[in-house]
Amino acid sequence: MNQQAVSGSGLDEKAKPLKLRSRPWAATLILIGGLIVLALGIAISVSFGAADIKLSVVWTAVFHFNPEITDHQIIRELRLPRVLGGVMVGASLAVAGAIMQGMTRNPLADSGLMGINSGAGFALAVCFAFFPGLPFMYLILYSFVGAGAGAGIVYGVGSLAKGGLTPARLVLAGAALSALLSALSEGIALYFRIGQDLAFWYAGGLAGTKWFQLQIMSPWVIAAILGAIVLSRSITMLSLGEDIAKGLGQRTGLVKLAGTLIVLILAGASVAVVGAVGFVGLIIPHLTRYLVGVDYRWIIPCSAVLGALLVVGGDLTARMINPPHETPVGAIIALIGVPFFLYLARKERREL
Amino acid sequence: MSSEDTRRKHGLRVIGVLAVLIVIMFIISVNTGYIRLTPFELLDTLVGKGTDKQELILFQFRLPRIVISLLIGIALAVSGAVMQGVFRNDLADPGILGINAGAGLMVMLLISFYPTTSAAPVYLLPVVAFAGAACTAALIYSLAFKRHQGISPIRLLLTGVAVAAGMSAAMIVLTLRLDPDKYQFVATWLAGSIWGTSWKFVLSLLPWIVILLPYVIYKARVMNVLNLGEQTATGLGANVSREQFRLLAAAVGLAASSVAVSGGIGFVGLVGPHLARRLVGPKHQLMLPASALIGALLVITADTIGRRILQPSEIPTGIVVAVIGAPYFLYLLARTKS
Numbered sequence: 001m002n003q004q005a006v007s008g009s010g011l012d013e014k015a016k017p018l019k020l021r022s023r024p025w026a027a028t029l030i031l032i033g034g035l036i037v038l039a040l041g042i043a044i045s046v047s048f049g050a051a052d053i054k055l056s057v058v059w060t061a062v063f064h065f066n067p068e069i070t071d072h073q074i075i076r077e078l079r080l081p082r083v084l085g086g087v088m089v090g091a092s093l094a095v096a097g098a099i100m101q102g103m104t105r106n107p108l109a110d111s112g113l114m115g116i117n118s119g120a121g122f123a124l125a126v127c128f129a130f131f132p133g134l135p136f137m138y139l140i141l142y143s144f145v146g147a148g149a150g151a152g153i154v155y156g157v158g159s160l161a162k163g164g165l166t167p168a169r170l171v172l173a174g175a176a177l178s179a180l181l182s183a184l185s186e187g188i189a190l191y192f193r194i195g196q197d198l199a200f201w202y203a204g205g206l207a208g209t210k211w212f213q214l215q216i217m218s219p220w221v222i223a224a225i226l227g228a229i230v231l232s233r234s235i236t237m238l239s240l241g242e243d244i245a246k247g248l249g250q251r252t253g254l255v256k257l258a259g260t261l262i263v264l265i266l267a268g269a270s271v272a273v274v275g276a277v278g279f280v281g282l283i284i285p286h287l288t289r290y291l292v293g294v295d296y297r298w299i300i301p302c303s304a305v306l307g308a309l310l311v312v313g314g315d316l317t318a319r320m321i322n323p324p325h326e327t328p329v330g331a332i333i334a335l336i337g338v339p340f341f342l343y344l345a346r347k348e349r350r351e352l
Numbered sequence: 353m354s355s356e357d358t359r360r361k362h363g364l365r366v367i368g369v370l371a372v373l374i375v376i377m378f379i380i381s382v383n384t385g386y387i388r389l390t391p392f393e394l395l396d397t398l399v400g401k402g403t404d405k406q407e408l409i410l411f412q413f414r415l416p417r418i419v420i421s422l423l424i425g426i427a428l429a430v431s432g433a434v435m436q437g438v439f440r441n442d443l444a445d446p447g448i449l450g451i452n453a454g455a456g457l458m459v460m461l462l463i464s465f466y467p468t469t470s471a472a473p474v475y476l477l478p479v480v481a482f483a484g485a486a487c488t489a490a491l492i493y494s495l496a497f498k499r500h501q502g503i504s505p506i507r508l509l510l511t512g513v514a515v516a517a518g519m520s521a522a523m524i525v526l527t528l529r530l531d532p533d534k535y536q537f538v539a540t541w542l543a544g545s546i547w548g549t550s551w552k553f554v555l556s557l558l559p560w561i562v563i564l565l566p567y568v569i570y571k572a573r574v575m576n577v578l579n580l581g582e583q584t585a586t587g588l589g590a591n592v593s594r595e596q597f598r599l600l601a602a603a604v605g606l607a608a609s610s611v612a613v614s615g616g617i618g619f620v621g622l623v624g625p626h627l628a629r630r631l632v633g634p635k636h637q638l639m640l641p642a643s644a645l646i647g648a649l650l651v652i653t654a655d656t657i658g659r660r661i662l663q664p665s666e667i668p669t670g671i672v673v674a675v676i677g678a679p680y681f682l683y684l685l686a687r688t689k690s
Contacts, residue, residue, distance in 0.1 A: 108510075153682070157682050157685055157686045158686075160686040161685060161686045161687065167510075168509060168510060169685060171510055171513055172509060172685055173682060175513050176678045176681040176682050177678065177682065179619070180674055180678030180679065180682075183674035183675050183678070186668075186671050187667050187671045187672075187675070190667055190668075191661070191667070278517070321525070327524075327525050328525075330524075331521040331522075331524040331525050332521075334517055334518060334520075335518060335521045335522065335525070337517075338515070338517055338518035338521070341514040341517075342511060342515075345507055345510040345511055346495075346498070
């Protein structure tokens with residue numbers, strides 16, 4: 001069944017000429033340069049806002065915190081968790097997208113399109129309605145479950161169909177499931193009058209990120225990203241095709257199971273903090289592959305860095321567009337992501 | 353009797369059953385709401401013997417709303433049927449092709465320019481929505497068009513999904529500039545609630561349907577020919593690209609006019625034609641009227657359910673339709689060949 005699901009993808013012909021192309025130097029450059037830019041971005045993001053705060057104050061707030069000073073308070077309690085949340089979410093979504101695209105060899109695989117984001121969002125709506133006041137720890141757990149259910153439905157629809165999970169079918173199934181789940185969530189929100197609470201999540205905003213959320217989330221995310229790096233060699237082989245991977249001695253079933261678990265953790269945790277931010281997992285892995293080649297040992301860490309950059313940059317843009325009002329970062333990233341998606345849909349030479 | 357005749361008879365019988373179901377649903381729908389009207393009270397009121405209060409409820413609130421939901425269902429389902437016929441793609445639907453989003457974006461722009469929601473010109477809304485939908489359709493068509501290959505249905509769907517995502521993102525950005533009053537209006541509108549519940553909206557919707565529906569049914573034979581494939585159709589003497597363009601324009605017009613009044617009701621255009629094809633077969637002479645009736649039945653049922661669940665407030669019809677329509681879409685997706 002998996003074999004069939006894979007053979008329908010549009011990447012077969014692309015994978016061949018790319019097989020051995022890998023650019024460790026470019027990757028190293030991205031990792032180092034990207035981290036420097038990311039640090040700069042974090043600094044700008046922390047100092048920029050309704051109250052502009054000098055970078056030197058930011059420095060002292062972080063390293064010589066003084067609770068008496070308001071600026072220090074703002075930085076510590078509002079801006080730092082926000083930007084760190086952005087880093088974490090961006091890295092998570094990008095790595096999740098990279099793993100999915102590598103495993104399924106489907107160029108359009110992305111947690112937003114696979115029903116993972118909407119599944120997690122729906123689980124959150126249910127929690128809000130039926131178990132109000134549930135600790136964040138459990139919210140995260142349920143959003144993992146929702147993510148899994150969403151992915152399961154989309155994957156199931158795809159593999160039940162003749163011809164397997166082609167990119168087009170994936171997109172359509174994902175769009176339909178998202179429509180269904182968001183309709184259900186909206187209905188629940190109306191019925192239980194929790195629209196306000198949910199709106200924050202759906203719009204995809206980092207504004208309300210709290211330290212305790214990061215504390216609960218970070219062990220999962222860090223473990224999952226480390227797991228992804230450990231798994232990266234196997235994913236490279238899978239991305240060459242299931243047969244090749246098996247021929248090279250891969251236990252493909254096990255790799256896929258581990259990969260799927262990692263994806264669910266990363267996407268589920270992201271949705272629990274930031275809501276439905278799409279397209280990060282779609283754009284970044286493509287960009288990274290273009291820059292560093294096809295070796296997932298490089299793709300995964302580079303995707304993490306670039307994904308973090310995209311979300312932090314998007315959040316910064318979202319705050320600058322219409323101050324003092326917030327624009328949801330998800331909308332900004334979608335506006336960047338759509339042209340890219342269109343480009344991908346056009347570029348695929350074979351029938352998608 | 354030839355098989356053509358039996359099929360025709362069967363089709364007419366199905367259409368008759370659908371019409372009866374709509375009448376039943378109509379009666380239930382009239383009775384649904386905060387204040388109940390028994391069937392006898394209803395009859396009395398209809399012939400002008402009800403109390404003032406009953407007349408007010410019936411003629412000013414319930415009837416226009418029911419008529420509007422019937423018209424919307426007809427327009428969306430026929431629009432979807434035409435699109436599926438023209439593109440020869442079973443998954444084409446005005447919502448999925450981004451037309452709802454385009455119309456929505458324009459409607460929202462219009463509303464944000466007017467001081468209050470009540471001041472927004474009712475008759476202008478469908479025109480603006482039509483413009484938005486037509487522009488979006490043209491945009492999607494040109495983005496999906498490739499030289500030497502023309503339009504591939506799959507590329508068209510993907511482009512539509514992407515453009516719709518972009519437009520919704522733009523709408524989210526725009527909503528933040530609205531004042532709370534308008535925001536509330538736009539939010540419920542986007543969820544697909546039938547907000548225009550007075551006779552002026554019926555009037556703004558009616559011309560489109562009165563003109564475009566007969567035109568599309570008149571073109572049923574052409575659509576049957578188009579369904580045979582571009583080359584066969586050309587061989588049979590049809591001017592394929594011209595007919596495609598006209599039919600698409602009609603489909604866009606139908607979808608756009610209903611989107612202006614009902615917001616983002618999706619899936620009617622997908623589910624209606626599918627069920628119709630299954631019930632009466634692929635011939636457009638029967639399939640188009642059957643789609644229209646199924647669409648009308650679906651929307652009036654969804655509207656009634658939405659009003660019933662959450663009395664005295666209500667669940668937007670679009671939500672109920674999506675809850676019915678999306679699983680059916682997924683089921684279709686699992687069954688179709690690639």
